[in-house]
Amino acid sequence: MTTSRLEPIHNEALRLDESDPAPKRDAFELPHNDQGPLAYLTGNSLGPLPKQTRSELATELDDWSRLAVDAHFEATNPWYDAHLALAEPGARLVGARPHEVVWMNGLTVNLHLLLASFWRPEGKRTKILMDAPAFPSDTYAVKSHLRQRGFDPDEHLIVVNSGTEQATTAEAFEAAIKAAGDTLALGLIAGVNFLTGQVHPIARITKALHDVGALAGWDLAHAAGNIELKLHEDQVDFAAWCSYKYLNGGPGGLSGVFIHERHAQNTDRPRFGGWWGNDPSTRFKMHQIPEFHPVPTADAWQLSNPPILALAPLRSALALFDEVGMAKLRARSERLTGWLRKQLPAWVEVMTPADAQGAQLSLGVQQAEDVQKTLQREGVVCDVRKPDIIRAAPAPLYNTYEDAYRLVRALTLANDPGSIA
Numbered sequence: 001m002t003t004s005r006l007e008p009i010h011n012e013a014l015r016l017d018e019s020d021p022a023p024k025r026d027a028f029e030l031p032h033n034d035q036g037p038l039a040y041l042t043g044n045s046l047g048p049l050p051k052q053t054r055s056e057l058a059t060e061l062d063d064w065s066r067l068a069v070d071a072h073f074e075a076t077n078p079w080y081d082a083h084l085a086l087a088e089p090g091a092r093l094v095g096a097r098p099h100e101v102v103w104m105n106g107l108t109v110n111l112h113l114l115l116a117s118f119w120r121p122e123g124k125r126t127k128i129l130m131d132a133p134a135f136p137s138d139t140y141a142v143k144s145h146l147r148q149r150g151f152d153p154d155e156h157l158i159v160v161n162s163g164t165e166q167a168t169t170a171e172a173f174e175a176a177i178k179a180a181g182d183t184l185a186l187g188l189i190a191g192v193n194f195l196t197g198q199v200h201p202i203a204r205i206t207k208a209l210h211d212v213g214a215l216a217g218w219d220l221a222h223a224a225g226n227i228e229l230k231l232h233e234d235q236v237d238f239a240a241w242c243s244y245k246y247l248n249g250g251p252g253g254l255s256g257v258f259i260h261e262r263h264a265q266n267t268d269r270p271r272f273g274g275w276w277g278n279d280p281s282t283r284f285k286m287h288q289i290p291e292f293h294p295v296p297t298a299d300a301w302q303l304s305n306p307p308i309l310a311l312a313p314l315r316s317a318l319a320l321f322d323e324v325g326m327a328k329l330r331a332r333s334e335r336l337t338g339w340l341r342k343q344l345p346a347w348v349e350v351m352t353p354a355d356a357q358g359a360q361l362s363l364g365v366q367q368a369e370d371v372q373k374t375l376q377r378e379g380v381v382c383d384v385r386k387p388d389i390i391r392a393a394p395a396p397l398y399n400t401y402e403d404a405y406r407l408v409r410a411l412t413l414a415n416d417p418g419s420i421a
């Protein structure tokens, strides 16, 4: 391949950036090096910094300095119920009602809290079903719950399509769910698989789980802010996701949790208690009412008072999604990732199924770490999942077609260093 063969692709990328621009590129501080901005295609791992986040954080520090404890009620964004103000944008993002969403803790912590409430083994209904390859933290969490209650994971954990890195069809899920039947208590499945980038059909798998009397829980770490979600309408029982990937909520940022109102309103469902999950009308009765009275919303799973410095970046991050709208964003994502897929060199094997792709494409390449070195030299940021997968995720809020083109060029160079002048 020569420069002249890539030139038309570059020109097309530049034309597309005119006609289909990234709607919020200017709202971010994008990573750069001495040569200029990097082609940052790793928002599926850690989203970049929204410019507005600096002032959101500064406001909290100023209010802390000026008001200290009085900031709970008198701050610019009163701290006492700061989490409530983020329930609405969170709900819009995942297709929920505001009282079904709460932001709290890290994702794995929340998976534990949700498993404690929703995995209730009884009689022969004990098993948990997951997709493969599941993110290790999810597997650790599930296995630790099984072991803690004396269930052997080898017997009570069903992993669909185990041992492969290939896409898992909806039919494979349905067959495994049907086969488990009334031994199945719960599914905990990724909305978008972290390794393959495959989007799973949430409504369909949720229905299959409900048909055998099991509950449907979803890990949406790679789905939130990536694909359109309709958790309430799809009858999902519960879900959790992190905010530091597509949502750009900052490193180690808060996790979002969805609990369908039919469960949130059932205050008999067991859950761990903490004062911020208590009914706000009696929260400050302190020692006078020692009994936990859960509020009948997702907030009931909240244990501690909200971490203000972690909530603040979410305000600016989620505002960007509201300004563009998830439907518009997903449409641009389909165009952008679809275009990238078509331009990739033929020697790259795309693992992500074309009919079930989100922003991320998982690329099977030999000697991935060598390829990664070329990408780094060319200012293209992707990540490697050993031994042979490179993940590239153009984020529709800020990535351009030229960013996608730079990946194509760098891959071309990696394969044949002499091919481009």
Ligand SMILES: Cc1ncc(COP(=O)(O)O)c(C=O)c1O
Pocket: 106, 107, 108, 109, 135, 137, 138, 190, 194, 219, 221, 222, 242, 255
């Ligand atoms: C699918 C999935 N589950 C769980 C986690 C763990 O998240 P945390 O470190 O916030 O608990 C991640 C992190 O990237 C993830 O991608």
